[in-house]
Amino acid sequence: MRLTGPVLLVASLTLGLGCSAAQAAESGSSSPTPSTTVTIPPDTTDSGGLSPEEVQRQVARAEILRQQILATSDDMAAAMTKVEEAAKKANAALQAYSEASTEGRDAREKAKTQADIADALQERLDQARSELREWAVSAYTQGGPLAEQLGYLDALSKEASEASNPLQDLNYLTDNRIRSVDDIRQVAVAQKLASMNAEAELGKAEAAEAKAKKAKLKAQGFVQQQQSALDELRTAHAEHVTEAGPLAGLLLGTGDADAIAASERLTDALAASNVSIKDLRLTPCTDASGVFPNGQIPPSNLCPMVGSSDEFLVPDAAAAFNAMSKAYAKDSGQLLCVTDGYRSYAEQVAVKAARGPWAATPGTSEHGLGRAVDLCGGVQDYSAPAHLWLVQNAALFGWFHPDWAAQGGRLPEPWHWEYAG
Structure with missing residues (x-):
């Protein structure tokens, strides 16, 4: 035991x-006596x-x-x-x-x-x-x-x-x-x-x-x-x-x-019967808002993603992701692994050139709206614990896995997740 x-x-x-x-x-x-x-x-x-x-x-x-x-x-x-x-x-x-x-x-x-x-x-x-x-x-x-x-x-x-x-x-x-x-x-x-x-x-x-x-x-x-x-x-x-x-x-x-x-x-x-308890609090890094063309969001309207030094999302998406990543850390001992967040138009062009049909046409990617992430650390495997954790918990934080990226979808990408708002 x-x-x-x-x-x-x-x-x-x-x-x-x-x-x-x-x-x-x-x-x-x-004060006991000797005889007591x-x-x-x-x-x-x-x-x-x-x-x-x-x-x-x-x-x-x-x-x-x-x-x-x-x-x-x-x-x-x-x-x-x-x-x-x-x-x-x-x-x-x-x-x-x-x-x-x-x-x-x-x-x-x-x-x-x-x-x-x-x-x-x-x-x-x-x-x-x-x-x-x-x-x-x-x-x-x-x-x-x-x-x-x-x-x-x-x-x-x-x-x-x-x-x-x-x-x-x-x-x-x-x-x-x-x-x-x-x-x-x-x-x-x-x-x-x-x-x-x-x-x-x-x-x-x-x-x-x-x-x-x-x-x-x-x-x-x-x-x-x-x-x-x-x-x-x-x-x-x-x-x-x-x-x-x-x-x-x-x-x-x-x-x-x-x-x-x-x-x-x-x-x-x-x-x-042990069950972990998750923190659902969301706190955006800024209240800056606005609608911008795909891939042309100014840096002042982006927030960092926890666990990454160079990946960003729009404020509400970043806050939701950070809360989700911290909840994942409570269960696994580590934050979610991130490879990509927001992509500028120039970055989309470069990604398209490198990945061809596996990448969205520049100017149409959800990454260009600052509301999509590509993850690593096991998430890229449909059967890995990290991916299964997201399947069960991501919706709590407003994140979802699009059906086109699902296993058996037209473009299987277990690592790609999007924020609905």
């Missing part, structure tokens, strides 16, 4: 208390000051507690199954949230582009209409612009063989005006189409953002479910330690064979 630190400490204290009790019994009289002797009951010298009956009561209580721990273990196993299921659902929901958010941003950009096109066409349409209006007024009040009238006079002043055909000239001028009218009609149609496209893209953006919000709430629900399951485990663990630890130490200090055996059984059951 291997005793934990707290149990050993309690056992030591219990043994000490047992000795003190025996000494107090031996010195029960402050203090008799120590033989049934308490080997039990740390406890009577045989009390030892048996404590042994019985230890057995009840052991059975309760074993029974609770089944409940904890079921709770852990729920945790794993919730983690998978949360991962999918966070990915849906991330994709919907990106879709919403793209749709709004397209809507703005279409709106700008519509505004430009409206200006062109207004100008064409103004020119046609001026021509119509001139034709109605003066028979047409002076240049056109001079053209008719020139034709009439010449010989028929030298003069141009007035009807042909008139047809030419008329055709020009008809083309102007057609241009106006085409511009009007294009402007209307651009306006409709802008409205459609805006509708897409609003729908995508509503979808993103729904997905985010769904993800939060799964995370809360997971956290609730962890809280149950934490409560059970605390209750076991509170009673079982001191009781195991007390029984060990009695020296009684049955009590020691009960202490060992109880300690083993307690060790089997």
Whole structure:
């Protein structure tokens, strides 16, 4: 049997208390006479000051507690199954949230582009209409612009063989005006189409953002479910330690064979139910914010990643990652290993040149948004403990593994993880 630190400490204290009790019994009289002797009951010298009956009561209580721990273990196993299921659902929901958010941003950009096109066409349409209006007024009040009238006079002043055909000239001028009218009609149609496209893209953006919000709430629900399951485990663990630890130490200090055996059984059951407790606090290094083109985030809007001296993320992603890495360190003894965080556009170009189809097109990488990491230290192996830890716990911190990078995905990358927000 291997005793934990707290149990050993309690056992030591219990043994000490047992000795003190025996000494107090031996010195029960402050000034005993030579003829006075203090008799120590033989049934308490080997039990740390406890009577045989009390030892048996404590042994019985230890057995009840052991059975309760074993029974609770089944409940904890079921709770852990729920945790794993919730983690998978949360991962999918966070990915849906991330994709919907990106879709919403793209749709709004397209809507703005279409709106700008519509505004430009409206200006062109207004100008064409103004020119046609001026021509119509001139034709109605003066028979047409002076240049056109001079053209008719020139034709009439010449010989028929030298003069141009007035009807042909008139047809030419008329055709020009008809083309102007057609241009106006085409511009009007294009402007209307651009306006409709802008409205459609805006509708897409609003729908995508509503979808993103729904997905985010769904993800939060799964995370809360997971956290609730962890809280149950934490409560059970605390209750076991509170009673079982001191009781195991007390029984060990009695020296009684049955009590020691009960202490060992109880300690083993307690060790089997041990659960680590994670720190979920997030603290960004800065409150700087802003929307920047992919790969063009200024250094003032980036925060360092714990355990790395030269890798950064946007503030909220960095804070979430750092909390996750510290939680991982509590369970494994080391921080998460990082190879890549934010990538500038130039870095994306270099990575694309080196990795070819295994890297995103520059300007489209999640790394360029400061919301993706590439990890090492075992995470790059789907079956390694580090990767499995992330699968179960990453969603608690807002991180997920995209399905395209999953085992069997179109581009398997166990090391690549993204932050949903």
